[in-house]
Amino acid sequence: MLTLSDGVEVGCRALLIATGIAFRKLDVPGLDRLSGAGVYYYAPMSEAFSYRDGNIYIVGGANSAGQAAMYFSRFARQVTMLVRGNSLSDTMSQYLENQIAATKNIEVKLNSSVIAVEGTDHCERITIQNNKTCSTEAVPASALLIYAGAVPRTDWLAGIVERDAQGYLISGQHLMLEGKRPTGWSVDRDPFYLETSVPGIFVAGDVRHRSAKGVTSGVGEGAMAVKLVHQYLGLL
Ligand SMILES: Cc1cc2nc3c(=O)[nH]c(=O)nc-3n(C[C@H](O)[C@H](O)[C@H](O)COP(=O)(O)OP(=O)(O)OC[C@H]3O[C@@H](n4cnc5c(N)ncnc54)[C@H](O)[C@@H]3O)c2cc1C
Known part of the structure; x- marks a missing residue:
């Protein structure tokens, strides 16, 4: 029955x-409002063309986040990965970690979380928190791509x-x-x-x-x- x-x-x-x-949602102020307007959960690869020469932030440290970073780095000026943990090795395959380390326009920020997203009708700026020091910084962002797991x-x-x-x-x-x-x-x-x-x-x-x-x-x-x-x- x-x-x-x-x-x-x-x-x-x-x-x-x-x-x-279902993709695990992040509870971050401003994020829901800009979802689909520069903020994407598991962004389709076709979005890469829209962010040519852009400044892209990727949330997550597992293989899906790493693969997205590699792909988007072919189009974007700069890709920054925001990883909550101390290292990528616990969550990512070694081959992918090596590829990321060898890609000049990908930066990995460890112990980092996004705590706010801002923009008028598109993602323009995000705020990042260092989870160890609790210091925060607001940075310009063309897009925020989220790979925080799925259930x-x-x-x-x-x-x-x-x-x-x-x-x-x-x-x-x-x-x-x-x-x-x-x-x-x-x-x-x-x-x-x-x-x-x-x-x-x-x-x-x-x-x-x-x-x-x-x-x-x-x-x-x-x-x-x-x-x-x-x-x-x-x-x-
Ligand atoms: C942004 C994005 C880009 C992607 N790009 C690609 C790609 O390029 N290539 C590729 O191969 N895959 C891609 N995928 C993955 C692909 O979409 C999935 O692998 C595929 O849709 C899985 O199909 P499914 O039928 O198993 O589940 P889904 O497509 O998720 O369908 C599940 C359906 O079940 C319904 N449902 C859930 N619970 C219940 C319930 N209790 N009762 C009734 N209905 C329910 C849901 O509403 C939904 O309609 C992408 C996914 C996303 C999010």
Whole structure:
């Protein structure tokens, strides 16, 4: 039984979950108002052309932030990464850290957070805080790109469908521990490739544990899941 947001309850024999992931939002004054106007969560690469010769700030120290820094540095005059921690090594692959270190127009500011964003109708200036000294500085910024992590939209499935430590839905062979089927598994076969710990509930796309995260893989998994749903219904 599924409950919809308007309270309507719907019965189903199979369910495909493709609820994706939500980007972790920063609670910074001015940021929401300028979102889409120089402030972007996981900015599309196409935005790089708009900031040719600009002064771009990137929040985050993981691989996605590093890849964005490398890409935007080909267009921007200066890219500055704002990293909360003491080093990039804890969160970023070594090859990417090396590339960043070797790129002249990328600067990495460690122990740094953005605490304010300002601009009339576009991002013009941000305020950065040094987390160790608590000193602040306001600097001109053409754009602020945020790569602060993402969370799968699965809170509503807690305790119903097996999730990994980050909340992604586990499916198929990833449910089989030492060849054993998941706890509570009620049918006499192993889970299908995209089937979760509940027989008949399938998962596809970004929300799936160990999925490739991207449009093409999401579409491919969706098509595969539909086939598996038919296979499942054929067994009932
Ligand atoms: C700015 C940006 C740029 C990107 N650029 C690229 C790119 O160039 N190439 C690429 O391959 N990928 C890119 N991606 C990633 C790509 O968008 C995702 O990988 C893809 O959209 C994942 O598809 P999905 O169907 O798994 O999830 P989503 O596209 O996130 O869809 C999930 C849907 O489920 C809905 N939903 C969530 N919870 C519920 C619920 N409880 N009930 C009902 N509905 C619900 C959501 O509203 C949403 O419509 C980009 C993402 C962003 C944000």
